[in-house]
Amino acid sequence: MNFLKHMKDRIGYLIVYFINTLLIILTMNLTLIISHVHVTRGNILYAFLISTVLFIIFMIYDYLRMKPFYSYLNRALDGKGDLDSILNISETRTEEQAIFNQILEESYRGYADKLAKYEENQKQYVYFINQWVHQMKTPVSVINLLIQDKSNENINGTLESIAEENEKITHGLEMMLYNARLTQFNLDFKVDKVDILSLVRQVINNNKKSLIRHSIYPKIICSEPVYVETDSKWIVFVINQILVNAIKYSKDVDLEEKHITFEIKDEGNKIVLSIEDQGIGIPKEDRSRVFNAFFTGKNGRKTSESTGMGMYLSKRICNELGHGLTFESEEGKGTKFFIIFYKGKTIFNTEA
Structure with missing residues (x-):
């Protein structure tokens, strides 16, 4: 000028x-x-x-x-x-210039923070896609081998194996879908008063074939409907993820009877749903990182089925809904997860 x-x-x-x-x-x-x-x-x-x-x-x-x-x-x-x-x-030589400089610096700092967050989310998403594709290759390959095996005369056994692999694909697709939806969580949730006991039965019914296949018996400790304020679609995903993991890490345990126990307790200011298995448990060194993205841990590395995203997504969903998600575990004796519904204190985080 x-x-x-x-x-x-x-x-x-x-x-x-x-x-x-x-x-x-x-x-x-x-x-x-x-x-x-x-x-x-x-x-x-x-x-x-x-x-x-x-x-x-x-x-x-x-x-x-x-x-x-x-x-x-x-x-x-x-x-x-x-x-x-x-x-x-x-x-700066004037107060006006000083204010302009301050606004510029604060705007850039906010922009840099948002950019870093976006880049981290994008990096996680790309990594998750790669992990997910790798995971889906296994059941697809198994199905192809089963179809190509002309010498196999046990049709029922083949169909059962295909159904098992199909369940893995379905679960993987569901996880991918929920991961995509989570970025726009504030546009995709509806709070209702729902019967948590009914949701537990729904999840068990959805996984009954897998439970029967691995001789695992669900046990519910609750006889009456218990109502909580939550989004049924999102919380069903969390319960399902915990149950799928419980089946995955309990199916090879050598017990006469294997149980997964669902218990609903009203503790006054909160309602707690616990899900306990008799699986291999979580090693002590892995417990602090269970809810980290892409963390598979010692147990997850034993199978190609783990992406390390299931419990990360579950924790994020519970945080968004204002619920608590914790666990306790002992290696070799099983794991117990707790979903905590706070009465009158549910805070819905609408910042994606």
């Missing part, structure tokens, strides 16, 4: 200054006339000239004072959005 544009921006100052100068000269002249003192026109012009010179000097000083800031604006404009040129502001 040059000096003429600087003056143009301050045309209001110029008008006010000269009007003020003229009023002062006029007032003094009237006072002198009343006192019968004559003032020549030359003296009036001289006073006006002095005021004009002082005003021009002040404008030059003001322009020189603002010139570094104008240079910064020109660099930022010439940079065409380059962050280095925009953020490289010169020293």
Whole structure:
């Protein structure tokens, strides 16, 4: 910005200054006339000239004072959005410039935080896609082998094996779908008063083939409907994920009778749904990272079925719904998960 544009921006100052100068000269002249003192026109012009010179000097000083800031604006404009040129502001010389600089820094900090969060989410999503595709290859390959095995005369056994692999694909697709929906959680949830006992029975029924196949018997400790405020679709996913994991890590345990126990307790200010299995348990060194994204742990590395996303998604869903999700486990003796529904304190987090 040059000096003429600087003056143009301050045309209001110029008008006010000269009007003020003229009023002062006029007032003094009237006072002198009343006192019968004559003032020549030359003296009036001289006073006006002095005021004009002082005003021009002040404008030059003001322009020189603002010139570094104008240079910064020109660099930022010439940079065409380059962050280095925009953020490289010169020293501030006015309160206005200081406020502008502060706003710029805070805006950039907020932008950087959002960008980092987006990049992290994108990185996790891409990694999850890769893990998921790798996981889906196994059941697809098994199904292809079963179909191509012409010598297998046990049709029922083959169909049962295909059904088992199909369940894995279905579960993987469901996890992918919920992971995608979670990014827009605030647009995809509806809070209702639901019977948690009914939801537990629904999840058990959805997994009854897998339970029967591995001789695992569900046990429910609750006889009456228990109502909680939640989103039935999201909480069913969480319960289902815990049950699927319980089956996965209990199916090879050598017991005469294997149980997965569902218990619903009303503890006054909260309702707790616990899901306990008799599986292999979680090693002590892995317990602090169970809810971390992509963490499969010692047990997960024993199978190609684990992406390390199931419990991460479950924890995020519970956090969004304002519910608690904790667990206790002992290696070799099983794991017990707790979904905690707080009465009257459910806070729905709508920030994705």
